Amino acid sequence: MNSSGSDNVILSVCDLDCSYGELQVLHKACLNINKGEVVALFGPNGHGKSTLLKAVCGLNASSKGSVKFAGSEIIGTESDQIVEKGLAYISEARNIFNDMTVLENLRLGAYNRRARKKVKENLEFVYSLFPKLFERTEQMAGTLSGGESRMLAVGRGLMSDAKLLLVDEPSIGLSPIMKKTVFGAINRIKKTTDISVLVVEQEVDYALAVADRIYLLKKGEVILERKAGEIKKSEIEKAYF
Amino acid sequence: MALGLSLVYGVTHIFNFGHGIVAVSGGYFTWLFMNKAGLGMIPSIGVSMVIMFFIGLGLYRFTLSRLLKKENWEFSVIIFLLGLGIFWENILLQSFGPRVKDIPNFFDGRFKMGLVRINYHDISLIVIVILFVIALNYFIKKTWFGQAMRAVAQDMDGARIVGINLKKTFGYAFALATAVTGFSGILLATKFYMTPNIGWAWMVKGFVIVVFGGLGSITGAIYAAFILGMAEATITFFLGPMWVWPIWFFMFLIILLIRPNGLMGGRTL
Numbered sequence: 001m002n003s004s005g006s007d008n009v010i011l012s013v014c015d016l017d018c019s020y021g022e023l024q025v026l027h028k029a030c031l032n033i034n035k036g037e038v039v040a041l042f043g044p045n046g047h048g049k050s051t052l053l054k055a056v057c058g059l060n061a062s063s064k065g066s067v068k069f070a071g072s073e074i075i076g077t078e079s080d081q082i083v084e085k086g087l088a089y090i091s092e093a094r095n096i097f098n099d100m101t102v103l104e105n106l107r108l109g110a111y112n113r114r115a116r117k118k119v120k121e122n123l124e125f126v127y128s129l130f131p132k133l134f135e136r137t138e139q140m141a142g143t144l145s146g147g148e149s150r151m152l153a154v155g156r157g158l159m160s161d162a163k164l165l166l167v168d169e170p171s172i173g174l175s176p177i178m179k180k181t182v183f184g185a186i187n188r189i190k191k192t193t194d195i196s197v198l199v200v201e202q203e204v205d206y207a208l209a210v211a212d213r214i215y216l217l218k219k220g221e222v223i224l225e226r227k228a229g230e231i232k233k234s235e236i237e238k239a240y241f
Numbered sequence: 242m243a244l245g246l247s248l249v250y251g252v253t254h255i256f257n258f259g260h261g262i263v264a265v266s267g268g269y270f271t272w273l274f275m276n277k278a279g280l281g282m283i284p285s286i287g288v289s290m291v292i293m294f295f296i297g298l299g300l301y302r303f304t305l306s307r308l309l310k311k312e313n314w315e316f317s318v319i320i321f322l323l324g325l326g327i328f329w330e331n332i333l334l335q336s337f338g339p340r341v342k343d344i345p346n347f348f349d350g351r352f353k354m355g356l357v358r359i360n361y362h363d364i365s366l367i368v369i370v371i372l373f374v375i376a377l378n379y380f381i382k383k384t385w386f387g388q389a390m391r392a393v394a395q396d397m398d399g400a401r402i403v404g405i406n407l408k409k410t411f412g413y414a415f416a417l418a419t420a421v422t423g424f425s426g427i428l429l430a431t432k433f434y435m436t437p438n439i440g441w442a443w444m445v446k447g448f449v450i451v452v453f454g455g456l457g458s459i460t461g462a463i464y465a466a467f468i469l470g471m472a473e474a475t476i477t478f479f480l481g482p483m484w485v486w487p488i489w490f491f492m493f494l495i496i497l498l499i500r501p502n503g504l505m506g507g508r509t510l
Contacts, residue, residue: 059401083404095399097392108392111385112404160404 009068010035010164010196011056011087016065018048018055018220025051027220028065033164038190038197040207040228043217044240049200050092052217053166057089058082070163084112088162092169092200094153098142102133105141105152109159118161125193126155129185147178154185158195165189167199171206179206186210204233260422260447261440262326262333267293267423268430269333269437272342282345286427290420297419300325301412309411326440333437343434344427366428374463377421381459390414449489453496454504461505468492 011033018026025048033039043049055063058079067075074082097105106126110119127134130151136144141152150170157165167186171179183206189195190210201207208214208228216224216239224239267289274285304325308317348361381387392400393410401407429435429443450469454461469489476484496504 057402059398078406079401080404080406083402089402091398091402093398095396095402097395097399099395100388100391104388108388108403108405111389111392116385156403 007071008034010037010070011198012066012068013052013056014066014068016052016055016063016067018051018060018063020051020062025220026055026063029217029220029222031215031222031225033196033198035163036190036194036196037212038186038199038210040211040214041198041200041217042204042207042214042236042239045202047218048220049217050168053089053168053198053200057087057166059089080112083160084114086114086161086163087166088157088160088164089166090153090157090168090170092172094149096141096144096149096152096156098140100141101138102141102144102152103137105156106133106159109156110161112160115159115161119159122159122161126158129158129188130155130181147174147181150174150178150182151185154182158189162195164196164198167197169200169202171201171203179203183207183210204236208233208236260326261442261444262330263293263419263422263440264426264429264443264447265333265435265437265440266296266329267426268344268435269337269342270423271344271427272337272430272435275344282347286424289427290424293423294416294420297416298412300419301415305415306408306412330437330440337437339436341434341436342430344430346431362431366432369428373424378459386410386413449493452503453493455500455502458503458505461503465504 009032011031013029013031016026016029017024018029029048029052031039031041041049041052051060054060056067056069056074058074058077058081063075065075066073069082069085069087072085074085074087097108100108106123107119110116110122115122132148133151133155136148141149144152154167154170157167170182170186174182186197186199187210189197199207199211208231211228214224214226214228214231214236215222216236218239270289270292271282271285274280274288275282278285280288304321305318308314308321311317346360346362347365351358351360352364381391389400389405389410390413392403392405393407393414397407400410426435426440426443450465451462453469454463454465469492472488472492473485476482476488480488
């Protein structure tokens with residue numbers, strides 16, 4: 001694999017097994033992410049992409065193998081400790097707090113001790129990324145539109161002052177304009193910060209446009225790794241079937 | 242009383258059937274410190290609440306957190322707390338005896354204006370409860386821990402994602418609710434009296450208020466307590482106290498017909 005020197009690697013997943021009860025979903029999955037890089041993870045539905053993200057951030061207890069984040073082993077660590085280390089997960093289901101205001105949701109994103117000191121500057125960054133959220137600070141999160149609550153979920157993830165964002169299908173259920181907004185935000189994160197991003201996505205076009213590298217996951221195994229410029233959409237989609 | 246019940250249910254979805262006895266324990270602890278240790282009233286209340294807090298915490302750490310890992314934890318937790326409540330009630334009965342005990346009023350005397358007479362003690366109770374509710378509300382809305390409790394109540398996965406430790410939050414919420422409930426028991430014991438088994442009577446009232454207001458909703462519980470309290474006073478005045486329960490339950494049924502989740506049900510903390 002063509003990842004560069006190991007001190008440049010922020011996340012390295014190696015031989016990751018994961019199962020739900022009897023059903024094993026991940027089989028010795030491996031991938032690496034370098035500092036500041038945007039990596040896209042493609043693959044058919046139900047082949048373990050989301051499971052991989054959840055396992056990395058400690059939300060799936062059954063995972064075995066090795067997950068190294070910023071040099072230290074984090075497998076088996078409680079999820080709140082993992083967030084503390086600088087890894088943020090943005091779920092496909094959004095999981096925002098409906099009966100709280102937008103601002104309260106964002107502040108809770110900064111729950112970990114590191115992020116509490118940086119609430120102000122991170123909040124400014126989130127608002128500059130999504131001016132829409134700034135307009136709605138006092139609105140209840142449950143009354144937001146699908147696109148707005150997606151922005152809120154991404155914003156809340158950024159509030160945690162993460163070094164690596166794991167983004168699970170950010171475009172799902174969104175209009176084309178909203179998809180552009182969300183991927184525009186990922187592009188700005190890539191250009192203006194040193195945060196790394198691992199994004200799972202069905203919309204190959206959008207993800208391919210921002211990613212540096214891509215991985216393809218099929219039947220719980222990582223079967224392909226390429227630079228984003230060296231692969232065409234059709235090649236990726238061919239692997240789906 | 243109702244607040245404690247609502248707090249626990251809202252955060253952890255545990256319905257505490259031993260709740261009445263928790264309130265009574267608060268009263269007995271305070272009585273114990275005042276009469277046997279010779280402490281003043283306010284220090285006794287303070288110490289009792291601290292003890293209640295740690296009892297709640299210990300109860301959660303050593304028993305409930307284990308039960309919660311089971312698959313049908315809802316049922317086992319209910320039975321466990323009910324059993325523990327009965328056990329504890331009998332311990333109180335053994336150590337304090339069945340005779341009526343009470344905690345003295347905060348203030349003696351009453352306020353007179355024409356035909357109106359109000360005990361200073363009642364006024365102080367109202368003030369204390371209002372201040373307490375404001376403080377609790379501030380705590381829940383403005384502190385990191387309060388926000389964490391709301392977050393857990395609204396979306397457990399979301400709470401884990403932002404880095405909230407569920408076990409810790411559950412434990413402290415349970416402890417806080419135990420202390421709040423103990424405090425309510427102390428207030429009730431100053432206004433009325435207590436015996437080891439009076440908790441059940443208190444709990445039924447608290448239960449009606451909480452479900453009326455919407456399980457897990459603090460604001461709902463406050464509205465419900467106000468509405469049902471006014472109703473109780475009016476009914477007692479015009480029809481006599483024996484009508485309180487029938488009319489309460491009638492109102493209860495009407496509310497549940499219109500809003501099956503209670504007055505403010507479905508919303509959380």
